[in-house]
Amino acid sequence: MKHVTIKDVAKKLNLAISTVSRALNDKYDIRKETRELVLQTAQEMGYSPNPIARHLLKQCSNQIGVVIPEFINAFFPEVIIGIQEVVQKEGYQILIMQSYENAENELENIKTLESNMVDGLIVSLTKETKDVTYLKKLIDNGFPIVIFNRTNELLKTSTVLFDDYKWAFFATEHLILQGCKNIYHFMGTKNLTLSLNRKQGFLDAHKKYKMEVLPSQIIECGFMIHDGEREMEKLIQSKDIPDAIFAANDPSAIGAMKALKRNGYKIPEDVAIVGFTESKVADLIDPPLTSVAQPTNEIGQTAARLLLQQIRLKEGVFVPQTIVLNGALNIRSSSLKKI
Amino acid sequence: MKHVTIKDVAKKLNLAISTVSRALNDKYDIRKETRELVLQTAQEMGYSPNPIARHLLKQCSNQIGVVIPEFINAFFPEVIIGIQEVVQKEGYQILIMQSYENAENELENIKTLESNMVDGLIVSLTKETKDVTYLKKLIDNGFPIVIFNRTNELLKTSTVLFDDYKWAFFATEHLILQGCKNIYHFMGTKNLTLSLNRKQGFLDAHKKYKMEVLPSQIIECGFMIHDGEREMEKLIQSKDIPDAIFAANDPSAIGAMKALKRNGYKIPEDVAIVGFTESKVADLIDPPLTSVAQPTNEIGQTAARLLLQQIRLKEGVFVPQTIVLNGALNIRSSSLKKI
DNA sequence: TATTTTTCCGAAAACGTTTCCGAAAACGTT
DNA sequence: AACGTTTTCGGAAACGTTTTCGGAAAAATA
Structure with missing residues (x-):
């Protein structure tokens, strides 16, 4: 040996x-x-x-750290596949750490990876992350970091985003055009920019059609199945049933569907549903879920490319880039009121 | 910086x-x-x-490598969550590499991780892996390796397994007790032990009820949705429709369901379906899929514990352990012929 | 032949730790 | 006072590379 x-x-x-x-x-x-x-x-x-010896000498590790909030929904694994496709070809390895949607873990993970001399970080923030001073310090010191999807305005670094506003607008508009008059939005947690953008799209679509939105139509929800299930159950208990729901992501939409079906409501006849962040499941469930598809693989690849680019230019002038990727609205029967 | x-x-x-x-x-x-x-x-x-310097001196990296075939189905990410839960607490990090179900990549990954001085490896083999001489050499040299689920008889090291035989038997028996007379098995690739075990369970359940199994009832299929879809489509084209299917895993079962539904067949009335390796989706699709649940998280945790144990005992006598975990058959409507 | 250039190779430093060994000082005992 | 023991610290080696520097030999040039 x-x-x-x-x-x-x-x-x-x-x-x-x-x-x-x-x-x-x-x-x-x-x-x-x-x-x-x-x-x-x-x-x-x-x-x-021996790579270790080389790393010590070269003061870099040929490894990049990936810090993500969770691993359960398909979204992040799919992004990681994209990252790995790019990075592996260039001789880099990735260290993946989960934060379990907890800001403390996140900070811990970032510090661990940094002291482990990763050459750069790809990060997507926890839904609870409020204090980003440490990340900001790293960025200001020139440490290569790319952030995707879940970001924070304070972080001036390369970012890969999805046009949440636009597609939330389209998704909502689709429901309005189906004749829905009382659409509820299950929004993500407030401190994520993407949640705010998706909400804004929801609001502006209503504005375009001169429809008023009551505060009660917007419900702060989580990103997991059980979050959507819980919130929908609450609505059902209080007999407050909308004729459509635009959920901030697929799992929460699926949770809502579970609760509705369990209580005998018909989808889409009683309640139409639209999700976000197309997951493999959307096409398989009953009824198939209309959803905004994000290019998960492309997000990963783009983030990886931006990071490698930044790592390599070293002492040159670094200009943070923000790349906004496009998506698609896959319309399926969960939102089709009239057939 | x-x-x-x-x-x-x-x-x-x-x-x-x-x-x-x-x-x-x-x-x-x-x-x-x-x-x-x-x-x-x-x-x-x-x-x-600086961990790197310490690693060089100590000749170990406090990192463990995880080599898995793919990242797309929920199974492996879930196992990784389990691994990480155990390992992170003990100050280890994991390096994850995908083999994309390709034996060459797998070998490459293993070599990379080894030369990177990981302290141990957790591996699940590719469905194509036939030649395991390199892994065997590592094991014989005392390098700590734990294998889970997808293994090969030649590898004498600690292993975490699922009782594929037993649960395939139960799953098949369940279909027989539903009155199915012509059950097909979509089996996994032949060089994985788990495929053979599941097939044997299928066969022995038939034997118990004195039912004959024709070779045509066993179809070698892959593990992805499109594999099941393709094989089912072939059967439909040749008008060779069974009254039940026991698939080697959930995605292939789901693929079969897609093809059947597309062609107007009713599940479970025309064809009953049972899957394997319970995924989150099983409960969500239409109709909900009867499936054997594997304790993914526990698999990961157990594998991690075995590995850490082996890493730590160093020069002592190492006795490979094989741990077989238990599962459950979640019966849902996809297999209930008479209601 | 004398000088310069080129080719090839060895010695040593460096990266940041940990650890072994020995030295100096402090202390206690006869 | 002489000696042994303990405490506290510095020097140096080691881990496995890469790279700089310098020097010897060979080759080219004058």
Whole structure:
């Protein structure tokens, strides 16, 4: 199990360590024959370089850290696939840490990864994160960080976003055009920009059609199935039934559907439903869920590319970029009032 | 951004590096007052130890590698959550690599992680993996490795398994007791032990009820939605419609359901369906899918515990353990012929 | 032949730790 | 006072690389 080191190879060939290193790294200053010799014996002895030693010397780790709030909904795993596709090709590895939607864990994770000398971070904030001073400090110090989807206005760094406003607008408009008069919005937690944007889209769509929105139509909800289920159950108990729901994401929409079906309401006849952040499930459930599709894979790839770009330019001037990706509204039967 | 090192602290206090190190590590050989002093100034200067340097010296990285075939179905992410819950508490981090169900990638990933000095590996094999000599060599050399679910008989190391045979038997028996006479099995790829075990359960359940199984009743299928969809579509085209299907996992069952519904067949009236490896979706789709639930989180936790145990005992005698976890058959309407 | 240039290689430093070894000082015992 | 023991600290090696520097030998030039 003992690892063969460059030293072992050198000793075997009666060469200096530096010579072996040069041979392996294909540097100048080396005679062709010795290089061949070294390469061959290294191969035979099963030598493989020790990345840790190299990291120590180069002061970087060829690893990038990914900090995400959770791993349960399909969204983040899909983004990670995208990240990995880009990053792995370039010889980087990713360290993934979950924050479990908890701001303390998040801070802890970021610090751990930083002290582990990751070359950069890709982060999506917890729904509870309010204090971003540490992240801000890192960014101000020039540490490469890319944030996707869940961000905070204070963080001036490269960001990959989705046009939440636009697609929330379209989704709401779709419900209005279906003839819905009393649409409720299950919104995400308030301190995420995306929640505010989606709400604004909801509001502005109503404004376009001169429809008033009462405060009671907007319900702060979480992002999990049980959150949507809980809020819908509350509405049902208080006999306060809308004719449509625009949920901030698919799991909460699905939760609402579960509660409605359990209580004998028909979808979409009694209540039409539209979700957000298309998940694989949307197409499979009963009835199939109309939802805004986010390009999860592309989000990951873009974030990864931005990060690598930033890591590589090193001492140059860094200009934070914000890339807004496009989506689609997949209309299915959960929102089609008239067939 | 420059990291504060132990050297900086030493210089500031006019102490030797070794003294500072001792203070920080709370070793003997140090006077109380100097220790306090060092600790305080280190804190003030924002010192944090450099893990990379420590890894180089200690010849281990406090990281464990996780190699999984894919990330798309919910199963593996859920297992990873379990792994992380255990591992993170003990100060370890995980490096996750996907093999994309490709044996070459898998080997590459394992080598990368190994040369990266991970302290151990948690692996679930690709469905294509046939040659396990490299893994075997690692295991024989005493490198800590735990395998879960997808294994290979040649690998003598700690393993976390699910009793595939037993639950496939129960699942099939359930269909037989529903009165199904012509049950097809969408089995997983042949070189995975779990596929063979599930098939055997299927066969033995038939044997118990003195029912014959024709070779045509067993169809080799993949693990993804589109695999099940494709195979079912083939059956429909050739008018070869069973009265029930026992699929090797949920996604392939769901694929079969999609194809059946598209072609106007009723579930469970025309074809009853049972899946395997309960996913969140099972409860949400139409009709809700009867499925064998695997304790994904527990699988991950157990694997992690076994690995940490093996890592820690170091030079002691290592006895590979195989832990078989229990599951449950969640019966839902997709398999209930008579209501 | 003498001088310069080029080619090739070894020595050593560096990255940031930990730890072994030994030295100095403090202390206690005869 | 002489000696042994303990406490406290500094020096240096080690982990495995890469890279700079310098020097010897070979080759090219004068």
